[in-house]
Amino acid sequence: MNNIPHKHLYFKSAIIIFFAFIAVFLVYTPVKADDTATPLPIDITLSTNGKVSNITDGSYYTELNFKSGDTITISSASDIYGLYIIWNKDVSEWNLEYNGTTIKCGTNGFLHEYVPIQNGTGSCTINILNDASICSIYAYSSGSLPADVQQWKAPCNGNTDILVLSTHADDEILFLGGVLATYGGNENLNVQVAYMCDFFITESYREHEKLDGLWEAGITHYPVKGSFKDIGSRSLSLAMSQYSYDDVLSYVTTCLRRFKPLVCVTQDLDGEYGHGGHMLYAKAVSEALDISNDASYYPESVAQYGTWDVSKAYFHLYQENAIKLDLQTPLANMGNRTAIQVAQDAYDKHVSQHKWDFAITDKGFVTTGSASYSCSDFGLYKTSVGADTGNDMLENIITYEEQERLAKEAEEASIKAEEASIEAESQKDAHSDRHIKITKTKIITIIILIIVFILAAFLSYKYYVLVQSRKRRNARKKKASEKKESR
Secondary structure, eight states, X not given: OTHHHHHHHHHHHHHHHHHHHHHHHHHHSOOOOOTTSOOOBOOOEEEXXXXXXXXXXXXSSOOXXXXXXXXXXXXXXXXXXXXXEEESSOOXXXXXXXXXXXXXXXXXXXXXXXXXXXXEEEEEXXXXXXXXXXXXXXXXXXSSOOTTSOOOBOOOTTOOSEEEEESSTTHHHHTTHHHIIIIIIITOOOEEEEEEEOTTSSOTHHHHHHHHHHHHTTOOBOOEEEEEOOOOOSSHHHXXXXXXXXXXXXXXXXXXXXXXXXXXXEOOTTOTXXXXXXXXXXXXXXXXXXXXXXXXXXXXXXXXXXXXXXXXXXXXXXXXXXXXXXXXXXXXXXXXXXXXXXXXXXXXXXGGGGXXXXXXXXXXXXXXXXXXXXXXXXXXXXXXXXXXXXXXXXXXXXXXXXXXXXXXXXXXXXXXXXXXXXXXXXXXXXXXXXXXXXXXXXXXXXXXXXXXXXXXXXXXXXXXXXXXXXXXHHHHHHHHHHHHHHO
């Protein structure tokens, strides 16, 4: 009975030690951010070169300009886990400092740029390396970002499933929006958009609107643009006099070689409602399709990207080999909206263009009081993989992802075949070794039997000789004995 108190003492001590260990573990184990929570925009204070300022009004029409060497310090009472910067013009490299770390940003030139901040920080500093202009800066807490925060991927160089060539920012939605929503947004294929015009030359806010529209349509690869001004034109001949057609053709040819699309989609050769710029860009696409695989044309882009031959090309409203896209079926990956509804929502992002009477209806793009220019109607302008039998632009096409999957399967099958061959060879070698071992055993056995036979024969012979010797000896003894008795 005297041992019982000691047992209770040991038990209580064990419990105290256990809970002390748990307490220490909780204190010294870092708390992870809740990645399932939706981060909230954080109230921040901006200090630019020592002066407090505010560029969080969300407007594309206001900006602050900075010189090389300027700094922007961002501080908050809550930890910042990400910065979302809306630049006002083409972006070059800049540095971000936080928690004693410096990271290089702006390398992709994204006008709308999200930068994650690992582990969070209460304060960070933007170092401007080249002259820059910023419309807005937002900071976010930890968790999964809201859908409208754009996290762009680099342009899909060399592995583009569909290249969409649009003259202006909004044409890609009005005329080609069904293609973007269906193949880019819903099917998550590599869809790349290449614009002819650069709106930093005329209306910079439209560069922002086009990014917002593309993101709404489900496009995640950052678009590219030419260096051509948006000029109003009512005929192809006028547009040919307003632009350097050779420069436009060179740009389109370079895009084909750079992105190596399986399918190209562009605007109406007749310019939809007769816009000369649309006509010129569509004409350049039609000619580039013929020369992009010819190294004698624009050798500079050949040296950089090689040549390329597009498998299929579609033009908006083209009458031959016509197809009609299904834009009325709800798209599971686009919130069960139809492609028309997605295009409508995307066009809502082009706020500056709502002054015109453009709209997207169930019949496609229309202007008030005029004919419909349906964004579901296309024609197969070029094919090297056969004619269409349905209304799918990817008919007879193996996408880059599918090519990669098939190549991986083929490689795995090849590896398995090689392993099976090695295994078969190994078994063959093992069988051969066993056969050799069996053969050696047989030979040794035969040799042993021969030796035993020879020994047996030798011993038998010796025994025979011995017996005969004894017989002769006995016979001599008997004969001698008989001779002796006869005396």
